[in-house]
Amino acid sequence: MLCLLERLPAFADLKSEISNLKSTAEGISRQLRGRADSLQNSPVKGQRFLNDKTRRSEMAARERKEFLEKLRQIREQR
Numbered sequence: 001m002l003c004l005l006e007r008l009p010a011f012a013d014l015k016s017e018i019s020n021l022k023s024t025a026e027g028i029s030r031q032l033r034g035r036a037d038s039l040q041n042s043p044v045k046g047q048r049f050l051n052d053k054t055r056r057s058e059m060a061a062r063e064r065k066e067f068l069e070k071l072r073q074i075r076e077q078r
Contacts, residue, residue, distance in 0.1 A: 005018055006018045006022070
């Protein structure tokens with residue numbers, strides 16, 4: 001839509017604003033694509049695929065990771 005507006009003579013006086021909006025929209029588009037890719041490649045498939053067993057498993061794995069990180073920090077302090 002912004003490309004179309006940029007070409008219309010009625011919006012000639014707004015070319016710089018339209019150009020800025022296009023740049024902003026492209027940046028947002030890249031961010032959204034990056035986020036979508038990271039979610040798509042995630043081991044967690046999403047809330048609708050999780051059941052109680054997988055939720056507990058995910059939580060336990062997260063807690064183990066946090067616990068091991070705390071142990072490493074304590075060991076490094078000595």
